[in-house]
Amino acid sequence: MCCDFNIKEFTKQLQNSCTKIQIKKVEKNNTITTYIKNRNQIYILASGKADLIKYDVNGNKTIIETLNENDIFGEVFFPITSNNELFVVAKENCEVISFTFDDIIKKCNRTCKFHETLKTSLLNLIINKIVTQNIRIELLTKRSIREKLKSYFSSLSNNFSITTFSIPISYTDLADYLSIDRSAMMRELKALQDDNIILRKGNKITLKSKKS
Amino acid sequence: MCCDFNIKEFTKQLQNSCTKIQIKKVEKNNTITTYIKNRNQIYILASGKADLIKYDVNGNKTIIETLNENDIFGEVFFPITSNNELFVVAKENCEVISFTFDDIIKKCNRTCKFHETLKTSLLNLIINKIVTQNIRIELLTKRSIREKLKSYFSSLSNNFSITTFSIPISYTDLADYLSIDRSAMMRELKALQDDNIILRKGNKITLKSKKS
DNA sequence: TAAATTCTGTTGCAATTGCAACAAAAACAA
DNA sequence: TTGTTTTTGTTGCAATTGCAACAGAATTTA
Numbered sequence: 001m002c003c004d005f006n007i008k009e010f011t012k013q014l015q016n017s018c019t020k021i022q023i024k025k026v027e028k029n030n031t032i033t034t035y036i037k038n039r040n041q042i043y044i045l046a047s048g049k050a051d052l053i054k055y056d057v058n059g060n061k062t063i064i065e066t067l068n069e070n071d072i073f074g075e076v077f078f079p080i081t082s083n084n085e086l087f088v089v090a091k092e093n094c095e096v097i098s099f100t101f102d103d104i105i106k107k108c109n110r111t112c113k114f115h116e117t118l119k120t121s122l123l124n125l126i127i128n129k130i131v132t133q134n135i136r137i138e139l140l141t142k143r144s145i146r147e148k149l150k151s152y153f154s155s156l157s158n159n160f161s162i163t164t165f166s167i168p169i170s171y172t173d174l175a176d177y178l179s180i181d182r183s184a185m186m187r188e189l190k191a192l193q194d195d196n197i198i199l200r201k202g203n204k205i206t207l208k209s210k211k212s
Numbered sequence: 213m214c215c216d217f218n219i220k221e222f223t224k225q226l227q228n229s230c231t232k233i234q235i236k237k238v239e240k241n242n243t244i245t246t247y248i249k250n251r252n253q254i255y256i257l258a259s260g261k262a263d264l265i266k267y268d269v270n271g272n273k274t275i276i277e278t279l280n281e282n283d284i285f286g287e288v289f290f291p292i293t294s295n296n297e298l299f300v301v302a303k304e305n306c307e308v309i310s311f312t313f314d315d316i317i318k319k320c321n322r323t324c325k326f327h328e329t330l331k332t333s334l335l336n337l338i339i340n341k342i343v344t345q346n347i348r349i350e351l352l353t354k355r356s357i358r359e360k361l362k363s364y365f366s367s368l369s370n371n372f373s374i375t376t377f378s379i380p381i382s383y384t385d386l387a388d389y390l391s392i393d394r395s396a397m398m399r400e401l402k403a404l405q406d407d408n409i410i411l412r413k414g415n416k417i418t419l420k421s422k423k424s
Numbered sequence: 425t426a427a428a429t430t431c432t433g434t435t436g437c438a439a440t441t442g443c444a445a446c447a448a449a450a451a452c453a454a
Numbered sequence: 455t456t457g458t459t460t461t462t463g464t465t466g467c468a469a470t471t472g473c474a475a476c477a478g479a480a481t482t483t484a
Contacts, residue, residue, distance in 0.1 A: 062353065064346075077342045079367075101339075105332065120317065123331075126338050127313075130289045133345045134276075140352035141274065141391040143442080144470075155291075172431060179353040181472045186433060188471090202432095355472080356440075384461060393442045398463060400441095414462095 005121035007070055010114075011046045011097055018114045020103040026090045033098075035075045035086035040101045042074040044125065048094030053087045063176050066169075072125045076101050139178060145188040148178045153198065153205055167203040217333035219282055222326075223258045223309055230326045232315040238302045245310075247287045247298035252313045254286040256337065260306030265299045275388055278381075284337045288313050351390060357400040360390045365410065365417055376418040383415075 011023055023046075026032045032050055033043065045067050052065040052073060067073055067088070078086060104118055135155060142148040152174070156165050167174060175182035192198045199206040223235055235258075238244045244262055245255065257279050264277040264285060276298070279285055285300060292298065316330055347367060354360040364386070368377050379386060387394035404410045411418040 064350070064353075076339050078346055079343060105335070123317070123335065123338070126335070126342065127288050130338065130342060130345065131291060133342065133349065134290055137345065137348060137352065138276070140349065141276075143391065143393075146470095170431065171433095179355065181355075182432090183434075183473080184471050187435090190433090358440095382461065383463095394462090395443080395464075396441050399465090402463090 005117070005124060007044060007046045007097075010117065010121075011095060014097070014114055021097060021099045021114055021118070023095065023097050026094045026096060028090050028093050030090050032088040032090055032094060032096055033074075034088075035078060035080050037075070037080045040074075040076050041098055042072065042076055042101055042104070042122075043088070043096050043098045045069055045071050045073070046095040046097055049091040050088050050094055051091055053089055054084050055087075063173075066173075066177070070125065070128070072122075072129055074098075077129075136177075145178075145180050145185055146192065148180065149185070149188060149192065150197075152178065153207060156205075157207060164204065164206040167205060171203075217329070217336060219256060219258045219309075222329065222333075223307060226309070226326055233309060233311045233326055233330070235307065235309050238306045238308060240302050240305050242302050244300040244302055244306060244308055245286075246300075247290060247292050249287070249292045252286075252288050253310055254284065254288055254313055254316070254334075255300070255308050255310045257281055257283050257285070258307040258309055261303040262300050262306055263303055265301055267297050267299075275385075278385075278389075282337065282340070284334075284341055286310075289341075348389075357390075357392050357397055358404065360392065361397070361400060361404065362409075364390065365419060368417075369419060376416065379415040379417060 014021060014023060026048075033041070047069055049069075050067040051063050052067060054062045054064050064086070065071075065073065073088060080086065099118070104115060104122065139148055139151050139155075142151055153165075156167070157163065169177070171186065172182055175185045178185070189198075189200060193200055196208055198208060226233060226235060238260075245253070259281055261281075262279040263275050264279060266274045266276050277283075277285065279300070290298060311330070316327060316334065351360055351363050351367075354363055365377075368379070369375065381389070383398065384394055387397045390397070401410075401412060405412055408420055410420060
């Protein structure tokens with residue numbers, strides 16, 4: 001997928017020249033937004049990292065998505081109900097641009113080039129999101145911790161073309177991402193090493209080649 | 213999300229008037245397409261039902277997605293590797309329109325209104341896809357069969373506003389969709405009934421109101 | 425630099441889940 | 455209608471997984 005859209009450059013040029021597209025800076029640990037029904041706001045993370053967090057009726061917290069630069073998020077992507085509240089919280093200082101879905105489909109005025117750029121880029125950004133989601137779904141549908149880990153490692157290794165790599169997130173977060181118990185995951189990591197399938201040093205993993 | 217795009221009407225008008233957009237009919241049990249790297253083909257199901265199926269290196273089959281009318285699919289949404297092969301198979305007679313991502317971004321010719329319609333509708337269709345995926349991810353991240361079932365029922369009941377409803381797919385397919393063992397699921401369904409949380413008759417479920 | 429917090433690593437135990445296997449019911453096809 | 459295939463329902467058993475609890479390492483904050 002080719003995408004020559006540079007969100008940082010776009011943001012810099014934009015500043016306040018289009019009233020329909022907002023830019024805001026949010027400091028670490030602050031809330032970027034709360035999802036509100038029918039507002040149809042769309043956000044793009046121009047810089048920083050953030051988490052989309054849910055609290056269910058019992059107050060349990062889940063990280064629904066981890067968001068990085070270029071990631072798109074917002075209410076339009078979620079069925080919002082009264083049973084859950086969705087928040088996006090900055091994990092680092094963030095720069096965020098936002099607009100409503102309806103505004104961006106329409107033209108702002110004849111000279112506003114930002115709308116057109118955004119509309120075309122939006123397709124690319126959204127498609128990337130779907131790809132990311134499909135990878136996650138594939139991992140989640142694996143029936144055992146071992147299979148989940150093997151799939152995850154496989155995707156990190158660009159499907160086995162690289163044999164040694166670092167895990168880009170903490171093991172605590174990885175367990176959340178794969179939706180498994182952390183201690184059970186650590187146990188399985190050791191089992192994978194005992195079975196000579198991987199070699200692990202801290203967050204560095206080496207895949208052992210199989211003789212089939 | 214409002215979307216006044218009528219895919220059936222669009223398909224009827226289109227016929228063969230735009231060479232960049234193809235229509236084809238596929239009979240039940242036949243393959244609609246095989247995913248091929250770098251082809252970037254996009255498909256929309258105008259009518260019928262289909263499954264996106266994967267065979268892994270060991271020959272195990274998984275249903276990745278179930279596709280219905282208005283659903284969009286194609287290579288752009290998947291990281292295609294040599295480790296797996298993806299097929300879309302018609303479960304009923306289907307009508308499918310297809311085009312490449314690049315073709316649709318560009319204009320075909322000055323009088324071709326289909327490109328513009330499609331480009332705008334595409335955003336809506338894709339956003340709907342993301343919503344569907346997010347629902348699936350939410351279900352899959354639930355840690356127990358009971359929680360998965362409760363979430364699934366909750367989404368079917370429009371978040372508890374309806375208390376009795378039918379399950380639109382077979383229990384066999386539901387187990388696949390939730391990525392759990394079917395017999396374990398049946399066992400848990402009985403447990404939910406024993407605990408007076410649901411009442412089940414065939415594929416009809418009634419949610420019992422909780423006194424909290 | 426010290427204190428506090430988060431992350432990693434480990435284990436026993438109990439609960440959940442998957443697997444295998446089978447029979448009955450239902451749906452589909454010839 | 456009859457035979458075939460798919461789906462539903464059930465159970466015992468074994469394996470996997472989650473939970474709780476803790477200690478040490480690493481990182482962050484004051």
